[in-house]
Amino acid sequence: MTATTSDIERAAGLLRDGGLVALPTETVYGLGANAEDPTAVAQIFQVKGRPPSHPLIVHIAGAEHLHAWVEEVPATARLLAERFWPGPLTLVLRRGSRVPLEATGGLETVAVRVPDHPVALALLSAFGGGVTAPSANRFGSVSPTTADHVRAELGDAVDFVLDGGPCQVGVESTIVDVTGGRPTILRPGGVTREDLEAVLGGPVAVPSTSHVRVPGQHPSHYAPRARVALVESEKVVAEAELAQEQGHQVGVFLPHSLAGASVKAHAVVALPGSTAAYAHGLYGYLRELDERGCDLIVASLPAEKGLGLAIANRLRRAAGPRASA
Known part of the structure; x- marks a missing residue:
């Protein structure tokens, strides 16, 4: 409504x-x-x-x-x-x-x-x-x-x-x-x-760290309950299947470049080819894999241009070190 x-x-x-x-x-x-x-x-x-x-x-x-x-x-x-x-x-x-x-x-x-x-x-x-x-x-x-x-x-x-x-x-x-x-x-x-x-009409800096405090700079941020592991895109399937064999409930962000690939995992999100569509769905995908009981999410970073820069930033924070319980 x-x-x-x-x-x-x-x-x-x-x-x-x-x-x-x-x-x-x-x-x-x-x-x-x-x-x-x-x-x-x-x-x-x-x-x-x-x-x-x-x-x-x-x-x-x-x-x-x-x-x-x-x-x-x-x-x-x-x-x-x-x-x-x-x-x-x-x-x-x-x-x-x-x-x-x-x-x-x-x-x-x-x-x-x-x-x-x-x-x-x-x-x-x-x-x-x-x-x-x-x-x-x-x-x-x-x-x-x-x-x-x-x-x-x-x-x-x-x-x-x-x-x-x-x-x-x-x-x-x-x-x-x-x-x-x-x-x-x-x-x-x-x-x-x-x-x-x-x-x-000129370059804009994107520093890796900044003295100015702003939202979203904490090492672990935008994080689902499941741990997030980032790997190279060509290794997503192999790493996910290995973790599944080791007893994890694995969720996979399947890159668009691997569309149609078979993955033995608990849950798979097939990513769209458009970075705008990926950004639109990113947080929903993370929530979905949490709701489906995943304890590990295997993903890769998109090319860091256009909206891919923001997506990569969010995934790095989601995969960041978390405070111990």
């Missing part, structure tokens, strides 16, 4: 009262709170189990509101906002006084974006302010791309879930730091490096 006007009005009222609302965006579902209410923002961290040092993204209704949330809007930021907003691009800028430090993880920078989803935009317009909205799931786990994912994971911890249908992009926004001389991608996502470079 898709959110109605009365649903949006109810959600806006809950945000004004300090409540938490799950909202759809084009990327993933977010867990929203009034960005100017430190108490409400603190509830996000509590519900997610998220470290308070991890900054949140402030969602606004349009690029024309950006100046109200940041200290200044450099020319590069204006250019990117004009081209990619609404859309899956987050800009890191100097924090304006309107933004509490609770929302920035104590940093003097703030991450801001305009989501490209009619329900999210209607909510932001009805609310009349900014909404901090990290992914609506427990910290470090697989991001939700449907309202049912949110309900299953967070349940009554959320005051209201706005249903906007499945998310179209399926991976989080690209985060770009525009506080320095050269724009830098801090997290790859729904806007590709190639698209950014085409608009800016």
Whole structure:
């Protein structure tokens, strides 16, 4: 069921009262709170189990509101906002006084974006302010791309879930730091490096590590319950079958290049040839293999160009070292 006007009005009222609302965006579902209410923002961290040092993204209704949330809007930021907003691009800028430090993880920078989803935009317009909205799931786990994912994971911890249908992009926004001389991608996502470079007319850096804290940088993130093992694409079938023989319940991400190959495993996801379709389905695939009882997922990384860069980033984090129980 898709959110109605009365649903949006109810959600806006809950945000004004300090409540938490799950909202759809084009990327993933977010867990929203009034960005100017430190108490409400603190509830996000509590519900997610998220470290308070991890900054949140402030969602606004349009690029024309950006100046109200940041200290200044450099020319590069204006250019990117004009081209990619609404859309899956987050800009890191100097924090304006309107933004509490609770929302920035104590940093003097703030991450801001305009989501490209009619329900999210209607909510932001009805609310009349900014909404901090990290992914609506427990910290470090697989991001939700449907309202049912949110309900299953967070349940009554959320005051209201706005249903906007499945998310179209399926991976989080690209985060770009525009506080320095050269724009830098801090997290790859729904806007590709190639698209950014085409608009800016020059190279955009993608450092392996960054001094700027942003969402999604934890070593283990976007992780299913099953352990994720990354191997070369040509070794996926052999590694999966070996692990199955050793007693694992193996889930396989079968590369499109191996379409039709027979795999002796517990469950197999045949990946699409399009990286856009892969990104759209990625988190759903991980959840599916968890639900089917897999304890190990064998996958390979796509070519790291276009949306493949974001997919590879998410898979590496999903396969990252996890804290011991």
